[in-house]
Amino acid sequence: MATLRVSVWRGQESGRFQEFEVPRQESQSVLDVVTHIQRALDPTLAYRFSCRVGMCGSCAMTVNGRARWTCRTHVDKVAVDGRLEIAPLSNLPVVKDLVTDMTLFFDKWARARGRFRGARTRRDDFERVPPDSAARRLADAAIECIGCGVCYSACDVVAWNPDYLGPAALNRAWTLVNDARDTDNRARLAAVAGDAGCHACHTHMSCSERCPKQLSPTASIAGLKRATALAALKGEF
Amino acid sequence: MNVRTQVLLWAAQRVSAAVLAVCVLVHLVTIIYAVRNGLSAAEILGRTRGNAAWAAFYVLFVAAVAVHAPIGLRSALAESFNWRGRGLDIAVLALAVALAVLGLRAVYAVFT
Numbered sequence: 001m002a003t004l005r006v007s008v009w010r011g012q013e014s015g016r017f018q019e020f021e022v023p024r025q026e027s028q029s030v031l032d033v034v035t036h037i038q039r040a041l042d043p044t045l046a047y048r049f050s051c052r053v054g055m056c057g058s059c060a061m062t063v064n065g066r067a068r069w070t071c072r073t074h075v076d077k078v079a080v081d082g083r084l085e086i087a088p089l090s091n092l093p094v095v096k097d098l099v100t101d102m103t104l105f106f107d108k109w110a111r112a113r114g115r116f117r118g119a120r121t122r123r124d125d126f127e128r129v130p131p132d133s134a135a136r137r138l139a140d141a142a143i144e145c146i147g148c149g150v151c152y153s154a155c156d157v158v159a160w161n162p163d164y165l166g167p168a169a170l171n172r173a174w175t176l177v178n179d180a181r182d183t184d185n186r187a188r189l190a191a192v193a194g195d196a197g198c199h200a201c202h203t204h205m206s207c208s209e210r211c212p213k214q215l216s217p218t219a220s221i222a223g224l225k226r227a228t229a230l231a232a233l234k235g236e237f
Numbered sequence: 238m239n240v241r242t243q244v245l246l247w248a249a250q251r252v253s254a255a256v257l258a259v260c261v262l263v264h265l266v267t268i269i270y271a272v273r274n275g276l277s278a279a280e281i282l283g284r285t286r287g288n289a290a291w292a293a294f295y296v297l298f299v300a301a302v303a304v305h306a307p308i309g310l311r312s313a314l315a316e317s318f319n320w321r322g323r324g325l326d327i328a329v330l331a332l333a334v335a336l337a338v339l340g341l342r343a344v345y346a347v348f349t
């Protein structure tokens with residue numbers, strides 16, 4: 001049976017790659033490979049996954065140098081000469097092996113005021129948002145984020161500027177800026193502006209290139225740049 | 238530096254970039270035109286001396302450079318050398334002033 005030679009990161013920030021041989025299978029995902037190693041070869045390997053169908057965003061790793069969701073990445077697509085190198089996501093602290101600490105990543109969503117805040121209560125009627133309104137379409141284009149951290153790991157500006165909120169948090173903020181029901185936009189625009197916010201983005205587009213959901217955080221960030229510049233000129237913050 | 242100022246710097250960077258795009262083009266075309274039969278100080282001064290339109294153009298050019306370069310350098314230094322805060326802001330402000338003074342002095346020199 002054909003085998004894959006797999007180097008897997010072991011340790012924390014400092015550590016080393018460990019080699020494994022894994023039987024090749026049809027339609028095998030990178031997550032299948034990691035799972036095989038953990039179940040059959042070395043039960044001490046730490047990694048994270050949940051849904052296995054591309055919904056939860058917990059399985060992202062660096063595969064042959066690129067951040068990817070591993071449950072929906074076929075080995076066929078990424079193995080080079082029967083070899084895989086699997087490492088934790090970059091730009092995040094490593095807890096152990098393939099598991100990163102996502103705390104800062106999600107704290108930045110909170111800092112970008114990525115939480116919906118409406119004015120209505122359960123006693124009010126529903127707000128009607130026309131599905132084809134311009135704002136609703138902009139929100140739709142960015143809404144399917146699964147919080148996998150691939151974009152965050154792929155962004156050079158995150159590496160150069162540790163305070164930078166990053167593509168995912170800014171993309172989330174943009175969906176709320178376009179949410180007709182949300183009442184927190186003034187504070188949100190102030191929170192996402194400036195050197196640690198959308199204006200730090202260099203439009204490299206690595207985030208949009210790598211996002212497994214084919215979102216374009218770059219486009220969302222461009223929208224935020226315009227909206228915040230307008231708000232700043234009007235003196236709203 | 239407060240967030241509003243950071244955003245205004247970003248906007249100034251964009252606007253000055255647009256101005257520079259036009260200025261650099263005009264400047265390059267002028268150079269190519271000016272050197273067509275060799276280059277002499279007399280020819281340059283003949284074109285610029287007392288010419289308010291050229292002076293105004295180059296004042297705009299200098300202003301755009303003095304705005305654009307320091308803001309860009311501010312990001313580059315922050316990202317490459319992790320230099321941030323007041324010291325950096327003062328340094329790039331000093332660069333802006335230096336660029337403006339040197340540039341305007343040159344414009345003045347070929348105008349009078």
Ligand code: SF4
Pocket residue numbers: 154155156157158166167200201202203204205206207208217218221
């Ligand atoms: S477009 Fe902006 S957010 Fe996306 S990778 Fe580039 S710098 Fe980062």
Ligand code: SF4
Pocket residue numbers: 144145146147148149150151152167168171210211212213214215217
């Ligand atoms: S924007 Fe894309 S890459 Fe970034 S966290 Fe969301 S789904 Fe993942």
Ligand code: FES
Pocket residue numbers: 049050051052053054055056057058059060069070071072
């Ligand atoms: S395991 Fe849920 S997205 Fe991969």
